[in-house]
Amino acid sequence: MKRIMMTVAYDGTDYCGWQLQPGRITVEGVINEALSQMLKEDIQVIGASRTDAGVHSRGNVCVFDTSRSIAPENVARALNARLPDTVVITGAHEVAPDFHPRKCDCVKTYEYRILNCQVDDPMRTRYSLHVERPLDVEKMKQAAAHFIGEHDFTSFCSPQTNAISKIRTVYETEIMCYNASVSGISDAREIVIRVTGSGFLYNMVRIIAGTLIAVGQGRISPDAISAMIEARDRRAAGPTAPAKGLTQVGIRYPSPDTPAKT
Amino acid sequence: MKRIMMTVAYDGTDYCGWQLQPGRITVEGVINEALSQMLKEDIQVIGASRTDAGVHSRGNVCVFDTSRSIAPENVARALNARLPDTVVITGAHEVAPDFHPRKCDCVKTYEYRILNCQVDDPMRTRYSLHVERPLDVEKMKQAAAHFIGEHDFTSFCSPQTNAISKIRTVYETEIMCYNASVSGISDAREIVIRVTGSGFLYNMVRIIAGTLIAVGQGRISPDAISAMIEARDRRAAGPTAPAKGLTQVGIRYPSPDTPAKT
Numbered sequence: 001m002k003r004i005m006m007t008v009a010y011d012g013t014d015y016c017g018w019q020l021q022p023g024r025i026t027v028e029g030v031i032n033e034a035l036s037q038m039l040k041e042d043i044q045v046i047g048a049s050r051t052d053a054g055v056h057s058r059g060n061v062c063v064f065d066t067s068r069s070i071a072p073e074n075v076a077r078a079l080n081a082r083l084p085d086t087v088v089i090t091g092a093h094e095v096a097p098d099f100h101p102r103k104c105d106c107v108k109t110y111e112y113r114i115l116n117c118q119v120d121d122p123m124r125t126r127y128s129l130h131v132e133r134p135l136d137v138e139k140m141k142q143a144a145a146h147f148i149g150e151h152d153f154t155s156f157c158s159p160q161t162n163a164i165s166k167i168r169t170v171y172e173t174e175i176m177c178y179n180a181s182v183s184g185i186s187d188a189r190e191i192v193i194r195v196t197g198s199g200f201l202y203n204m205v206r207i208i209a210g211t212l213i214a215v216g217q218g219r220i221s222p223d224a225i226s227a228m229i230e231a232r233d234r235r236a237a238g239p240t241a242p243a244k245g246l247t248q249v250g251i252r253y254p255s256p257d258t259p260a261k262t
Numbered sequence: 263m264k265r266i267m268m269t270v271a272y273d274g275t276d277y278c279g280w281q282l283q284p285g286r287i288t289v290e291g292v293i294n295e296a297l298s299q300m301l302k303e304d305i306q307v308i309g310a311s312r313t314d315a316g317v318h319s320r321g322n323v324c325v326f327d328t329s330r331s332i333a334p335e336n337v338a339r340a341l342n343a344r345l346p347d348t349v350v351i352t353g354a355h356e357v358a359p360d361f362h363p364r365k366c367d368c369v370k371t372y373e374y375r376i377l378n379c380q381v382d383d384p385m386r387t388r389y390s391l392h393v394e395r396p397l398d399v400e401k402m403k404q405a406a407a408h409f410i411g412e413h414d415f416t417s418f419c420s421p422q423t424n425a426i427s428k429i430r431t432v433y434e435t436e437i438m439c440y441n442a443s444v445s446g447i448s449d450a451r452e453i454v455i456r457v458t459g460s461g462f463l464y465n466m467v468r469i470i471a472g473t474l475i476a477v478g479q480g481r482i483s484p485d486a487i488s489a490m491i492e493a494r495d496r497r498a499a500g501p502t503a504p505a506k507g508l509t510q511v512g513i514r515y516p517s518p519d520t521p522a523k524t
Contacts, residue, residue, distance in 0.1 A: 009444075011384040056385060058444075076381065085387045090447060119338065122273040123318060123509075125347045127385055182271075182320075185352060247385075 001065055004072050005095040006045075006079075008060045011086040013126050013244065017053040018060065020044075027051075027087055031062065034082040039068045048101035048251050049108065052203070054243030056127060059090070059250030061101045101251075107171065109196045109249040112209035112241060115180060117188035124180075128190065129245035135191060135216030137177045143215040144173035144193065146225035147208060154232040156208055157201035158240070166232075168204070170197040175212070191216075194249070203240050211238030263327055266334050267357040268307075268341075270322045273348040275388050275506065279315040280322065282306075289313075289349055293324065296344040301330045310363035310513050311370065314465070316505030318389060321352070321512030323363045363513075369433065371458045371511040374471035374503060377442060379450035386442075390452065391507035397453060397478030399439045405477040406435035406455065408487035409470060416494035418470055419463035420502070428494075430466070434458040437474070453478075456511070465502050473500030 008031065016024040020032065028047055035043040048061040070078070075092040083089070113128035115121055120130035147170045154166040174194040182188035193209050211228070214220040220238055228236045270293065278286040282294065290309055297305040310323040332340070337354040345351070375390035377383055382392035409432045416428040436456040444450035455471050473490070476482040482500055490498045 009384050011387075058383075058385070080381060085382065086384045088381050088384050090381050090444065119342060119350050119352050120347065121320075122271050122348045122350050123320070123389055125273075126388075182352065 001067050001097070003063050003065050003095050003097045003099060004075060004092055005061060005063045005099065005101070006075065006092040007090045007250075008062060009058050009088045009090050010056060010060070011126065012051060012054050012056045014086065015053065017051055017055070018047050019050045027057075027060075028062070030083060030087055031079075034079055035064060038078055038082055039066055039070065041067065046101060048106070049248055051248055052206075052243050052246075055246045055248065056244075057248040060248055061251050061253075063095060063099060063101055065097075101253075105198070105254060107196060107252040108199060109194065109251075110200065110205040111247050111249050112193040112195075112205060113245050113247065114191040114193070114213065115182070115188070116191050117180065117182050118185055119182070121180070121182045121188075124190075126244060127247065129213075129242055131213060131216075133217065134187070134189075135213065136218060137175060137191060137216065139218070139222050140191070140193075140212045140216045141175045142222035143212055143220070143225050144175050146222070146229070147173050147195070151229050152232055153201055153204055153229065155228050155234055155237040156204050156211070157234065158203040158207075159234055161202040163201055166201060168197055168199055168201060170195060172196040173208075206240045206243065206246055207234075207237050209245065210241035213241060214238040263329050263359070265325050265327050265357050265359045265361060266337060266354055267323060267325045267361065267363070268337065268354040269352045269512075270324060271320050271350045271352050272318060272322070273388065274313060274316050274318045276348065277315065279313055279317070280309050281312045289319075289322075290324075292345060292349055293341075296341055297326060300340055300344055301328055301332065303329065308363060310368070311510050313510055314468075314505050314508075317508045317510065318506075319510040322510055323513050323515075325357060325361060325363055327359075363515075367460070367516060369458060369514040370461060371456065371513075372462065372467040373509050373511050374455040374457075374467060375507050375509065376453040376455070376471075376475065377444075377450070378453050379442065379444050380447055381444070383442070383444045383450075386452075388506060389509065391475075391504055393475060393478075395479065396449070396451075397475065398480060399437060399453060399478065401480075401484050402453070402455070402474045402478045403437045404484035405474055405482070405487050406437050408484070408491070409435050409457070413491050414494055415463055415466055415491065417490050417496055417499040418466050418473070419496065420465040420469075421496055423464040425463055428463060430459055430461055430463060432457060432459040435470075468502045468505065468508055469496075469499050471507065472503035475503060476500040 045062040076089040150169040176192040180188040180190040307324040338351040412431040438454040442450040442452040
């Protein structure tokens with residue numbers, strides 16, 4: 001029996017999120033099915049991030065155990081041939097048998113993408129939120145800096161969470177702004193909110209993004225963020241931005257074969 | 263009665279091309295329907311490029327006539343509210359009543375996008391062709407130069423065409439190569455074949471792209487292109503590349519209110 005870790009990228013548009021749900025099409029579900037068919041044994045992967053419906057990923061991580069003798073380096077190619085175009089295994093390798101992707105320290109990075117432009121772009125609309133009026137990027141940068149550090153993020157967490165501790169550490173926030181070439185539109189910009197942390201609560205990045213958009217629109221002051229965090233009340237923060245703009249960029253583990261937390 | 267010209271962007275994935283077809287969902291069909299509902303009169307647009315099923319656009323052009331008093335600058339916003347996310351009007355203005363988008367000189371630009379990478383990227387797969395093995399970009403550049411000029415492009419045209427003359431002028435070809443950030447993959451590249459010309463025959467850009475990919479794979483020599491053109495035989499050229507990688511980038515008219523050819 002060996003444990004194989006895979007990195008997974010997906011377009012989340014047509015999935016009811018990562019996590020297995022009976023009667024629904026989920027990323028975990030299609031991977032389990034393809035793996036089980038391929039290896040002819042019942043496989044249930046363990047995922048690192050249980051992303052929401054509509055959220056995308058460039059580097060989610062999952063592990064599975066198999067008694068088959070398949071070489072890990074062949075898993076990606078063989079599995080991709082069986083998976084839909086919207087889910088791609090980007091790599092696979094063997095890890096320690098007790099490695100659990102949710103039970104060891106890691107650094108997760110998410111990006112929230114905004115097309116800030118008079119009109120939406122049909123070739124970006126699956127992966128970014130269209131905001132028509134120009135956002136004040138400088139104010140968004142000021143506001144974003146207030147999230148850095150160890151905080152109780154209750155205000156930035158859906159009340160539907162099961163998490164007991166709401167304390168998380170945000171290592172870095174970054175607001176990037178690029179010229180976007182959108183047909184016939186001269187001042188189109190793509191704004192990317194990049195957040196890196198030890199882990200994120202349910203809807204946390206989407207609420208941070210929704211709040212930063214409200215800052216960019218002048219509806220919330222950058223200086224209000226600290227008080228929002230201190231309030232420990234979901235109603236104190238801004239709206240939850242739509243899922244489609246969110247992409248999980250990747251997860252870094254200290255070492256690929258770090259043992260599980262005990 | 264006034265004639266309004268609109269620029270249109272679309273994700274062609276789920277459309278049976280531009281042109282109206284009974285019983286099928288086409289870009290022209292959804293625009294006609296939304297415009298007719300909005301203006302409460304029967305509108306039939308005239309499109310510039312009748313792109314194939316699955317081909318995308320960042321700047322197709324169409325015109326329509328209306329007796330309503332709507333200001334052209336309000337057409338885009340009002341119409342976008344009625345159109346699906348996959349079709350966006352990026353601009354609209356009044357043109358001369360005899361302006362016909364297919365009956366005056368113009369310069370059309372297309373891009374064919376290739377993700378040249380070990381694995382496909384689910385967030386690019388709708389808009390680019392995945393080619394696993396590294397392509398020889400230098401050879402593709404050498405080959406692309408041979409298309410420039412006025413030629414009989416019979417070899418690069420689907421035999422199903424209705425076109426009488428196969429003579430077209432290619433003004434420019436360009437092969438661009440970017441580093442593509444694909445999760446965990448170090449040598450991913452996006453290769454863009456950009457072709458500008460007076461007009462293109464049925465499947466012409468896709469056959470040029472398919473031929474250039476074969477050059478990049480070492481299956482066709484860059485020096486073979488001229489003989490392929492001279493052969494005036496579809497069987498002399500390379501394969502037709504899949505529609506999904508193709509995007510019509512835009513159309514330039516000498517002046518937006520150029521009169522129709524007489």
